[in-house]
Amino acid sequence: MFRLMDHQISMEEAHFWMPEGHREELERTWPHIFRTQVLKMIPESQFSGLYHATMGRPNFPVAILVGLSILKEMFDLTDEALMSSFRFDMRYHYALGIKLEETELALRTLYYFRAAVAGSDAVGATFDEVADRIIAALGLDTSRQRKDSTHIRSNMTNLTRLGLFVQTIGHFLGRLEKDFLDRYHLLPEEIIKRYGERKGRFADAKSSEGRRRLDVTAQDLWLLVERFREDGSISQLPEYRLLERLLNEQCDIQSDADGVPVVMKDPKKISSDSLQSPFDPDASYDGHKGVGYQVQVSETCSPDNPIQVVTRIDVEPAHHSDQHALIPALDDLEVRGHIPEKMFADTAYNSGANLIAAAQRGVDLVSPTPGKADPDGIGMGDFDLDLEALRVRACPEGEHPIQDRLGSDGETRNLRFDPERCKVCELALDCSAGKENGRLRVNPKNIAIAFSRAREETEEFKKDYRIRAGGESINAECKTAHGLAKVWTRGEPKVTFAATMKFLACNVKRFMRYRCVQMLEKMEKRELVPA
Numbered sequence: 001m002f003r004l005m006d007h008q009i010s011m012e013e014a015h016f017w018m019p020e021g022h023r024e025e026l027e028r029t030w031p032h033i034f035r036t037q038v039l040k041m042i043p044e045s046q047f048s049g050l051y052h053a054t055m056g057r058p059n060f061p062v063a064i065l066v067g068l069s070i071l072k073e074m075f076d077l078t079d080e081a082l083m084s085s086f087r088f089d090m091r092y093h094y095a096l097g098i099k100l101e102e103t104e105l106a107l108r109t110l111y112y113f114r115a116a117v118a119g120s121d122a123v124g125a126t127f128d129e130v131a132d133r134i135i136a137a138l139g140l141d142t143s144r145q146r147k148d149s150t151h152i153r154s155n156m157t158n159l160t161r162l163g164l165f166v167q168t169i170g171h172f173l174g175r176l177e178k179d180f181l182d183r184y185h186l187l188p189e190e191i192i193k194r195y196g197e198r199k200g201r202f203a204d205a206k207s208s209e210g211r212r213r214l215d216v217t218a219q220d221l222w223l224l225v226e227r228f229r230e231d232g233s234i235s236q237l238p239e240y241r242l243l244e245r246l247l248n249e250q251c252d253i254q255s256d257a258d259g260v261p262v263v264m265k266d267p268k269k270i271s272s273d274s275l276q277s278p279f280d281p282d283a284s285y286d287g288h289k290g291v292g293y294q295v296q297v298s299e300t301c302s303p304d305n306p307i308q309v310v311t312r313i314d315v316e317p318a319h320h321s322d323q324h325a326l327i328p329a330l331d332d333l334e335v336r337g338h339i340p341e342k343m344f345a346d347t348a349y350n351s352g353a354n355l356i357a358a359a360q361r362g363v364d365l366v367s368p369t370p371g372k373a374d375p376d377g378i379g380m381g382d383f384d385l386d387l388e389a390l391r392v393r394a395c396p397e398g399e400h401p402i403q404d405r406l407g408s409d410g411e412t413r414n415l416r417f418d419p420e421r422c423k424v425c426e427l428a429l430d431c432s433a434g435k436e437n438g439r440l441r442v443n444p445k446n447i448a449i450a451f452s453r454a455r456e457e458t459e460e461f462k463k464d465y466r467i468r469a470g471g472e473s474i475n476a477e478c479k480t481a482h483g484l485a486k487v488w489t490r491g492e493p494k495v496t497f498a499a500t501m502k503f504l505a506c507n508v509k510r511f512m513r514y515r516c517v518q519m520l521e522k523m524e525k526r527e528l529v530p531a
Helices: 020-026 030-041 044-050 062-074 079-088 090-096 107-117 121-138 161-179 181-185 189-197 207-228 238-250 326-335 352-360 419-423 444-456 459-482 492-528
Strands: 144-152 251-253 262-264 284-286 290-300 310-317 342-345 364-366 384-386 391-394 403-406 413-416 439-442
Touching: 020 090, 030 062, 030 090, 030 121, 030 492, 044 062, 044 107, 044 121, 062 079, 062 090, 062 107, 062 492, 079 090, 079 107, 107 492, 121 310, 121 492, 144 326, 144 459, 161 181, 161 189, 161 207, 161 238, 189 207, 207 238, 207 251, 207 262, 238 251, 290 326, 290 459, 290 492, 310 326, 310 492, 326 342, 326 352, 342 459, 352 364, 352 444, 364 459, 384 444, 391 413, 391 439, 439 444, 459 492
Parallel strands: 144 342, 342 364
Antiparallel strands: 144 290, 251 262, 284 290, 290 310, 384 391, 403 413, 413 439
16 A cells, blocks of 8 residues: 655654764764755655555555665665665664664565566656756756766676577576476477586687587577477567577578578678677667667756756667757756756767757757868858758858749758859859759758858857866766666666666765755854854
């Protein structure tokens, strides 16, 4: 049965039995801020769907479970260290509002809670609510924000291509042996020896033997997929689905081949979203950063703010492009009332489509322009452009188009300049219109990019853009202080939960640090007042 936490201070709490001096010291440090402000920011009602409304034993307070998750990431603790602090550390008792009888919390309760909330909307809603309330409490300016992405790894081993085949087959055989022992014993003896009896060791091969063994594992993979394809009880297993996925992604089937009709694909033809580990099927590959996930991070960056906070995060597979992450983030920030006037980002977020979509939302995307302009040619930036209508008014020589028609795609405009004037123009050989006898096809995205490239050369842009570099600090802070570089779990829902709690912990840490400074300053002023 779901119940909200009672935040009323009780005489049954352990800190009331401390010496007065110790209690006063406790109330001057972070546990007091966590107890009196942060704990009340947690939206417990978002988790009510995990429990029955009226039946069953009342739940352990969700605010405490979420609070423990925040403290775990704030201090980068193992679960064992977290539970030890929960049971014996008076600071945790006070911070979480724990009564003496509430220190009896089984670690499995925390595990069950994580498993239940991973992948649910409640996790993101909790991050948003706490961030929103911190922004409101401190009156932070969200009109200037910066965006960046950072690569993270889940708790999995990097596998070679051979290792991937061996581990995926071994993973399937382990499930087969556990739940379908009769079918397991009917497998060819050599397959059981290679992957069942010597788990993973077939992948431990010299480089000279690796190619041969890879061909063997490909054949074994095909045989297993074909053997159980029509077996309904096995072909529905997640482990079997991984076999099929691996076969489709890594191998080509030759229908006219003799024997086992399977050959390995050229590594260059393997997609970046292909399976990287049977123990984390959601992870993918980025050619620059490697295997894992990436976190899209939006953070305030107004110099007038006493602290900067992360306003939104998204966790996605590593192969996703940054270009597709900007507009969904802006839409979410708009709904929450925090859409910026300026969003600073690196080149990967800049495109004509993003510049236009951001502008339509009232956001100025301040970002270096991808690609390079031809220094000797006449580009779009040299034309007289109407940046509001995203139209061409005149060519570099001041000639207006004699025709301006909308193309069939509804975006591109087909322009025609006077061909006779173009023939005698000195810029004709370098001008995109002059080269086409006065014809010019213009897409609004081209005009947006031209504007972006021209602005990039101004001193105002260079001065304004310097603030984006600070976005690297939040990623570095979360990786070094909060263990973000390699999280403690696997699978996108659980990795999302872990990463969200780490950034939430960072926000809370910054908030509490600032509140503690404010509290100490007030106490010092009070001491300076004469009696």
